[in-house]
Amino acid sequence: MLKNMAIRTKLLTIVSITVAALLIVTILSLVTINGIFNKVKTSIFDELFWSMSMILNADRDMYQAYVAILEIANLQENSEEYDKSLQDYEENIEQVKQRMTDTKGMIEKNREIWSGTRDSENGRTIFEFFVSFERNFSEWIAESNKAIETKAISHVWDEKFEAARNDIDKMGELIELNANNQISLIEETKNNMIVQVIIIDILALVLALAISFIFLKIIANSLGQLSKAAGKIALGDIDIELDITSKDEIGKLAGDFKIMADSIKEKAEAAEKISKGYLDTDIRVRSDKDILSKSMKSIIENLKHLVDETGVLTKAASEGQLKTRGKAEKFEGGYRDIIEGINSTLDAVSEPILEIQEVLKEVSAGHLNVRVKGDYKGDYAELKNALNNTVDTLRSYIEEISRVLTEMSKGNLDVACRITIWETLCIYMKP
Known part of the structure; x- marks a missing residue:
C-alpha cells in the first residue's frame, strides 16, 4: 500500500503523523500537568486539614479544660470528682499546648507563604496570633490556677479564655483563607501553564506545518519536473529543461538526469550520422559500463x-x-x-x-x-x-x-x- 502511494501523499502522511504525535504529546502534557497540580492540591489540603484539625481539637481541649475549672470550683477538694476534674483540666491543658506547638511547627516550615496571609480586620498574620494565643493562654492558665486555689471565678478568667479562643478562631480563619489562596494560586499557575503549553504547541504546530508544506512544495515540484522529464525521455524526446538548483539528493538526481539526457542526445546524433553513412563519427565511451557506446x-x-x-x-x-x-x-x-x-x-x-x-x-x-x-x-x-x-x-x-x-x-x-x-x-x- 505504502509503495503505491504518491510522494505527495507520503509526505502529507508524514506531516499528519507528526501533527498527531504533537497533539498526543500536548494532551499527555496537559494530563501530566493536571495530575501534578492535583497532587500538590491534595498535599496542601492534607496539610491544611491537619492544621485545621489540630486547631479545632485544641479549641475543644481548651473548652473541656474550661468546663473542668467550672466543675472544680463547685466540688469538694480531695473528693473523687474533684480529682477527676483536676486531672481532666491538666490533661486538656497539656493537649492544647502540644497541639498548638505541632501546628506552629508545621506552619513554620512554610513561613514565607503564611506570612502573606493576613487577617482582614487587623492585618495580623497567623504567627502574630500564635504569639497572642500563647500570651492569653498562659494568662488564662494562671487565672485558672487561682480559681482552683480560691474556688472563685473572676471576670478576668473569662476574658482571657475568650481572648485565647478568639486567637484560635482567627488562626482557623487564616488557615482556611490561606488554603483558598494557595488553591487559587495553584489553579491560576496551572491554567497559565496549560495556556502556555497550548500556545507553544500551536506555534510549534503552525511552524511545523509551514516548514513541512514548504519542503513538500519544493520536493513535489522537483519530483514533478523529474517525472515529466523521465516521461519525455521515455518517448524519445531528449530536449528537457530542469529548473532544479538544490544541492541535495534531488538536485544531484536532476544533474544526473541532465547528464543522461545529454548522453542520449549525443548517441542519438551519432546514430543519425551513422544511418546517413558517416562512418567516421566519433563515439565517446563514458565508462566501462557504457554498453551502448x-x-x-x-x-x-x-x-x-x-x-x-x-x-x-x-x-x-x-x-x-x-x-x-x-x-x-x-x-x-x-x-x-x-x-x-x-x-x-x-x-x-x-x-x-x-x-x-x-x-x-x-x-x-x-x-x-x-x-x-x-x-x-x-x-x-x-x-x-x-x-x-x-x-x-x-x-x-x-x-x-x-x-x-x-x-x-x-x-x-x-x-x-x-x-x-x-x-x-x-x-x-x-x-
Missing part, C-alpha cells in the same frame, strides 16, 4: 569492414574478376549473411557468364553447333536469341550490381533491389 563503436567498425569488403567485390566485378569472393568468415550474424549473399549472387552471375563465354569462344571459333547446357532462364533454341538474352541478362545484372554496390559504398544500406533474384541483397539498417 561500445556497441555503436562496434557497429561502425563492422560497417567499415563491410564497406571495405563490398568495395573489394565491386572493384573485382568491375574489373571482370568474377572468381573473386568476399571473406564471409571475417563477419558474424547479418553482416556475414550479406557477404555470403553477395558471394551467392556472384556465383549465380558468373556461372552463366563463364558458360556463355565458353559458348561465345566456341561460336567465335566457328563451333556453331555448341549450345548452352546449363539450367538457365530463357530460350536457347535459337543461338541469336540465346546470345541476345544472355547479353541482355548479363548487362542488367551488372547494372543492378553496380547500382546496389554504389549505393552501399555511399552508406545507403537501405537498398531496394529491382531484380527479383537479387532480393537477398536488400539491406535494412535501422538506428
Whole structure:
C-alpha cells in the first residue's frame, strides 16, 4: 500500500503523523500537568486539614479544660470528682499546648507563604496570633490556677479564655483563607501553564506545518519536473529543461538526469550520422559500463569492414574478376549473411557468364553447333536469341550490381533491389 502511494501523499502522511504525535504529546502534557497540580492540591489540603484539625481539637481541649475549672470550683477538694476534674483540666491543658506547638511547627516550615496571609480586620498574620494565643493562654492558665486555689471565678478568667479562643478562631480563619489562596494560586499557575503549553504547541504546530508544506512544495515540484522529464525521455524526446538548483539528493538526481539526457542526445546524433553513412563519427565511451557506446563503436567498425569488403567485390566485378569472393568468415550474424549473399549472387552471375563465354569462344571459333547446357532462364533454341538474352541478362545484372554496390559504398544500406533474384541483397539498417 505504502509503495503505491504518491510522494505527495507520503509526505502529507508524514506531516499528519507528526501533527498527531504533537497533539498526543500536548494532551499527555496537559494530563501530566493536571495530575501534578492535583497532587500538590491534595498535599496542601492534607496539610491544611491537619492544621485545621489540630486547631479545632485544641479549641475543644481548651473548652473541656474550661468546663473542668467550672466543675472544680463547685466540688469538694480531695473528693473523687474533684480529682477527676483536676486531672481532666491538666490533661486538656497539656493537649492544647502540644497541639498548638505541632501546628506552629508545621506552619513554620512554610513561613514565607503564611506570612502573606493576613487577617482582614487587623492585618495580623497567623504567627502574630500564635504569639497572642500563647500570651492569653498562659494568662488564662494562671487565672485558672487561682480559681482552683480560691474556688472563685473572676471576670478576668473569662476574658482571657475568650481572648485565647478568639486567637484560635482567627488562626482557623487564616488557615482556611490561606488554603483558598494557595488553591487559587495553584489553579491560576496551572491554567497559565496549560495556556502556555497550548500556545507553544500551536506555534510549534503552525511552524511545523509551514516548514513541512514548504519542503513538500519544493520536493513535489522537483519530483514533478523529474517525472515529466523521465516521461519525455521515455518517448524519445531528449530536449528537457530542469529548473532544479538544490544541492541535495534531488538536485544531484536532476544533474544526473541532465547528464543522461545529454548522453542520449549525443548517441542519438551519432546514430543519425551513422544511418546517413558517416562512418567516421566519433563515439565517446563514458565508462566501462557504457554498453551502448561500445556497441555503436562496434557497429561502425563492422560497417567499415563491410564497406571495405563490398568495395573489394565491386572493384573485382568491375574489373571482370568474377572468381573473386568476399571473406564471409571475417563477419558474424547479418553482416556475414550479406557477404555470403553477395558471394551467392556472384556465383549465380558468373556461372552463366563463364558458360556463355565458353559458348561465345566456341561460336567465335566457328563451333556453331555448341549450345548452352546449363539450367538457365530463357530460350536457347535459337543461338541469336540465346546470345541476345544472355547479353541482355548479363548487362542488367551488372547494372543492378553496380547500382546496389554504389549505393552501399555511399552508406545507403537501405537498398531496394529491382531484380527479383537479387532480393537477398536488400539491406535494412535501422538506428
